[in-house]
Amino acid sequence: MKVAAIQMVSGISLDANLSEALRLLRLAAGAGAELAVLPEYFCFMGQKDEDKLVIAETPGLGTVQDFLSDAARDLKLCIVGGTLPMATDDPGHAANASLTYNAKGTQISRYDKIHLFRYDNGREHYDEAAVLQAGDTPTTFDLRSRDGHEWRVGQSVCYDLRFAELYRVLAADVLLVPAAFTYTTGSAHWEVLLRARAIENQAYVIASAQGGLHENGRRTWGHSMVIDPWGEVLAMQSAGPGVVLAELDIQHLQGVREQLPSLQHRKL
Template sequence: MKIAALQMVSGARAEGNLATARTLLERAAAEGAELALLPEYFSAMGLHERDKLALAETPGKGPVQDFLARAAQDLGLWIVGGTLPLVCEDADRVRNSSLAYSPQGRCVARYDKVHLFRLEHGSEQIDESRTIEPGAAPVQFRLKDRTGHDWCLGLSVCYDLRFPEFYRLHAAAGADLLLVPAAFTWTTGSAHWEVLLRARAIENQAFVLAAAQGGRHENGRRTWGQSLLIDPWGEVLAARPEGAGLVLAEADPERLAQVRRQLPALGHRVF
């Protein structure tokens, strides 16, 4: 199955971001992708931390959700919409949610980011818990590719990447492909991004597709980029260092089976 990670440098206005996302999705479909993953906050990277509250949509209703459903149906793609803010019971916070859409335009899965990022690094002071309400559990969904092969996909978001036990739950549920939309900071990305992604692929013997924000944003923040597809042996199959664009490569189920057969580590777990 050919799959695509869409890298963006999202601004504060949704209209321009959605236009960029649509162009990249059309490219992915034209090049034969069956699944496309957008980055975290693909529809807007606000100028201020609380901007996301005004952009929050009601689950099942809103312009960004309509955009994802329409694009999936128009292009015949499975689309995982990075993340967008959805309203929750706490009026001062939102859920940072990843939504998966079928080629028929139907939302088939929702995952709310569980682990909330906090960083104190010089002038960089980030605490997501001030505006985001955490989710409670990992989520998987299944799809059949054009050959009829059945895939189990595990959803995650950005900071989740630092918690291996979270991905072990995906592996225990049978995940073959782990999805990681992200907006890693330059500071943390330059130090840890690739090594964490490769570790999650190796230890769970799964493909990992990571779609990142990558560049300098209107709000002054710089994100790391380096969107990747990694195979179950930890080999990087495709990558894009920075800037808006496409990472496209093949997730081969025979390669997945080969790795799990030659080193059946998932079956050797004791704890």
């Protein structure tokens, strides 16, 4: 199954971001991808965190949800919509939600980011909990590839990557990590964490990132990549918008798990 990790440098214009996302999705579909994963905040990187609340959508109703559904149907492509802000019962907080649409344009999953990022090194300060409401439900969906294989796909978002226990619960064949890692934390930890999650879960990892200098002054690390169950990086793009393509091989996945059955050896 060919997959695509979409890398973007999203800005403050929703329309411009969606236009760019569609351009990249068309490239992925044209290259034969069956699954495309957009990055965290693909649709919007506001001037300040509170701007997310202005564009937060309700389930089944909204510009971004319509965009994802239409693009998936028109391109005949399963699309994971990175994340978008979704309204909650608290008007001061939104959910950071990752929505998946199948090739018919039907929503098949929603995952709300469980772990909310907080970081302060004296120069950079982030606290997602100020405007985001954490989710609490590990989420997977099943995807049948064109060759008839059934893949279990586990969802996560960005900061979730640091919490290995989530991925154990997912017990998936493919792990998704749409992200907007900061340049500081990404340069230190992004690749090593992704490869660790692939190795310890003997799963493919599709990591789609924001990668560049944004209009709001934030700089993200990028380095979108696809990693195999042995921890090998199959394809990667360091910075700037682009499409990272790779083939997922079910026989390779099964072979790794049979040769080194570490998942069967777990005691805890």
